[in-house]
Amino acid sequence: MGAPRLGRVGYINCLPIFYALEKGLIQVPARIVADHPSRLNSLLAAGELEVSAVSSIAYASLRETCVVLPGLSIASDGPVWSVALLSRVPVSRLEGRRVSLTPYSATSIILLQILLARFYGIEVELFTRPPGVSPWWGEPEATLVIGDEALKFASPPSCPRDCYIYDLGAEWKKFTGKHMVYALWVARREFAEQSPALLEEIHRGLQAARRWGHENRSVVAEAASRLVDLPVSTLVDYFHHLKYELDGDYLEGLHRFYACAWQCRLLAQPVQVELWREADAGGVENGVHHCQGEARSAAEP
Numbered sequence: 001m002g003a004p005r006l007g008r009v010g011y012i013n014c015l016p017i018f019y020a021l022e023k024g025l026i027q028v029p030a031r032i033v034a035d036h037p038s039r040l041n042s043l044l045a046a047g048e049l050e051v052s053a054v055s056s057i058a059y060a061s062l063r064e065t066c067v068v069l070p071g072l073s074i075a076s077d078g079p080v081w082s083v084a085l086l087s088r089v090p091v092s093r094l095e096g097r098r099v100s101l102t103p104y105s106a107t108s109i110i111l112l113q114i115l116l117a118r119f120y121g122i123e124v125e126l127f128t129r130p131p132g133v134s135p136w137w138g139e140p141e142a143t144l145v146i147g148d149e150a151l152k153f154a155s156p157p158s159c160p161r162d163c164y165i166y167d168l169g170a171e172w173k174k175f176t177g178k179h180m181v182y183a184l185w186v187a188r189r190e191f192a193e194q195s196p197a198l199l200e201e202i203h204r205g206l207q208a209a210r211r212w213g214h215e216n217r218s219v220v221a222e223a224a225s226r227l228v229d230l231p232v233s234t235l236v237d238y239f240h241h242l243k244y245e246l247d248g249d250y251l252e253g254l255h256r257f258y259a260c261a262w263q264c265r266l267l268a269q270p271v272q273v274e275l276w277r278e279a280d281a282g283g284v285e286n287g288v289h290h291c292q293g294e295a296r297s298a299a300e301p
Contacts, residue, residue, distance in 0.1 A: 085144055
């Protein structure tokens with residue numbers, strides 16, 4: 001097998017981790033493959049990536065073949081800035097109205113459905129817009145935007161003056177008090193079993209790159225500014241809101257998200273995260289442990 005393939009979400013929200021890797025400041029024994037979240041989910045499921053960032057909700061269907069790398073995520077503790085519902089009317093008046101969904105995400109769509117159905121108690125008509133068109137294609141009453149598109153369309157002059165903006169990270173925090181985890185880093189189970197030392201090296205490289213990105217936020221923001229044409233100061237604030245850890249508070253929020261998705265019948269069964277354990281490079285069979293705690297609540301709607 002050639003170099004392992006490492007999936008990277010092609011949005012600037014991954015730049016704080018991948019900047020140091022792509023500039024060669026930190027080395028990992030892997031070839032980086034950049035794409036939209038939904039495409040990475042498909043590539044990983046097809047065995048065309050060995051390690052990747054994937055949507056949190058995608059892990060629910062990948063957990064038989066993949067394990068979660070500890071200490072890494074894309075998350076928020078409140079506002080996230082890059083996952084938002086833009087609406088022509090207050091959300092409470094969206095009952096029965098048409099709402100457009102991005103074709104590039106999975107977790108944010110489930111998050112929106114949970115917020116609307118469970119916490120706002122309203123039903124809407126959802127449809128997915130074609131790739132590459134404006135978020136307002138099809139003239140919806142509201143539209144879900146993520147990633148770089150959200151940073152652009154949730155700010156003037158792209159966002160209409162009378163538009164209501166709902167940051168879904170802030171909405172989740174308001175209703176649950178929990179962190180929101182949008183993406184995880186996972187490895188295919190067979191790769192972890194066959195090449196545990198290689199996976200350990202990749203994991204340590206990703207952790208080192210995350211720390212570098214945190215310590216050099218202004219450098220990353222300057223690079224991001226050239227990609228999305230937003231002020232450096234705005235992007236420094238944006239990266240301050242984004243979180244990349246996966247400790248106890250984040251796992252609690254993640255399990256609460258899975259529990260809500262199951263209770264809303266958006267998942268077929270409860271989900272319990274399995275973390276790969278770096279200390280045991282002898283194989284994933286002995287290197288995986290199950291996270292307890294709120295996972296139990298997923299079985300108790």
